Amino acid sequence: MRKSLVSLAAFIAFLAVIVLIPLLPTPEFWITLANYIGLYAIVALGLVLLTGVGGLTSFGQAAFVGLGAYSTAYLSAQLGLSPWLGLLTGLVITACVALLIGVLTMRLSGHYLPLGTIAWGLSLYYLFGNLEFLGRYDGLTGIPSISLFGLVLNTGREMYFLIWLVVILAVVAIQNLLNSRPGRAIRALKGGGVMAEAMGVNTAWMKVVIFVMAALLACVSGWLYAHLQRTVNPTPFGLNAGIEYLFMAVVGGAGYVWGAIFGATLVTLLKDQLQFILPKLLGANGNFEIIVFGLMLVLILQNAREGLWSFVRKWFPQKPLAVAPDTANALPTRPKHAHGETVLQVDKARKQFGGLVAVNDMTFDVKAGEIMGLIGPNGAGKSTMFNLVTSLLPVTKGEIRFRIGGQLQRIDTLSSREIVKHGIARTFQHVRLMPTMSVLENVAIGAHLRGMHNDFTGIATSIARLNRAEEGALLFEARKQLERVGLGHMLYEEAGSLALGQQRILEIARALCCDPTLLLLDEPAAGLRYKEKEALADLLRKLRGEGMSILLVEHDMDFVMNLTDRLVVMEFGTKIAEGLPQEVQQNEAVLEAYLGGVE
């Protein structure tokens, strides 16, 4: 409670400063600086979402600022239409252009993506400068002021209120979004894409969504800029400006919403001072501040990769983003399969990596309500088999079927996102979780497909905070599953601070949040102490009792033999034995594989 009060007090103090600046007799020059800080902060906020949170680097945001500025400039100055119509048109044009560019470039990875953003940033810049009706490189002049509720925003001091209102609305919107079901999916994009897909997140779509949102914020900044300046030309929308926006976000702290405002403030004030001091100091005119900024960026990247806000935020108490309610409506669950019927059928599945046959025509099935063990020496192909069942890897040959709507249907043609929709959930051999997110939030990602809203309405309702019922139900479910696996006392710990064994258990809770009928567990007991293993075995027996089917890869033979109903044994990708645990234990091929033969 105290923590939230301190954060609230800090936010109110921030609002008070923002409101007081134009009301006090602040010099006009400072108002102008504050206006530019606000305009830059709006673009940098988009970059927090896109680059800091989503991990997608863009040098081309200035071009979207240009789209917003030119749309309204043309409509209001050339056609005499309302600036508000200019805003609407700018937003529609930007959304369409960003959607197109996003679909084309968001698939790029590594350094190809930043290169792609440079390419379209330059293209739009040259487009502004070459179109006759946009005034070529001279641009457009005579842009009218914005009228708001009959009030004409003629001066910088009047525009200040609108600019900073937009900044605050953008902060609230992004924070609301990040603390929601789609927000958790967005936060998983950077470094957790494979896991997010396996939990049902459409990562490609989420990337396009944050790209469009960042572009829309840039467009709004451009609209405000055009009506503040009353004239536009292509210069502020070029690559240099694109780099500067990214610089502000990185210096401030691209991972933090407040980092964008901090970065925009710091860079704008510093630039202003350096432009004044450096020419005097060096006795020559020139953009010397760029050299200082270059050095500053290198130092920050070396010493404070999280940006400077990461130091400031330590003064504020940290509270968990998502808090689970004590009670909420239970999420609907899917019916379990009838006991004993085949739920998974692996039919001559084969996986080749070049010349290596990692899975060699494997055939086996899993029945409803049984725990099936998949064992074998290191490198036998067990994890690869898991990856085939969950479509993390495509099969080279053969078929995999799952009971869907009462019928066994092929799933090897589906994506991992579609497979989890049908009720197959998994954990990973090498844990895949978001280390800086809380245990609760990590587990809530598992319930991604159980939200009330689709990917489109989910974003809108989250931004407007109309998702309270959905959030309550999802977080309550995550809490319930964490309590079920024995991690109920660690809801708000950072997932990365847990011991490895606990992280594996967290993954089980996350998989249970998917409401599966088949659970695939890859070495769940690794790293657990004896008592913890016993508790895990009890939990898995309980799940089996409830009708869950479980396929388990595990090296701990005591654990496997005491728990499983049947076993499949692999060696060099091939099935060498199948049967009851007692039978398999006596099987000569198995003893040979594990012990190199016994007397």
Ligand SMILES: Nc1ncnc2c1ncn2[C@@H]1O[C@H](COP(=O)(O)OP(=O)(O)OP(=O)(O)O)[C@@H](O)[C@H]1O
């Ligand atoms: N992506 C890949 N590319 C090339 N080879 C791979 C790939 N993934 C796995 N392999 C190879 O396939 C074989 C089977 O690996 P896999 O990880 O499935 O075995 P495993 O039975 O799970 O082993 P462990 O018990 O040690 O985890 C190994 O020889 C491994 O090196």
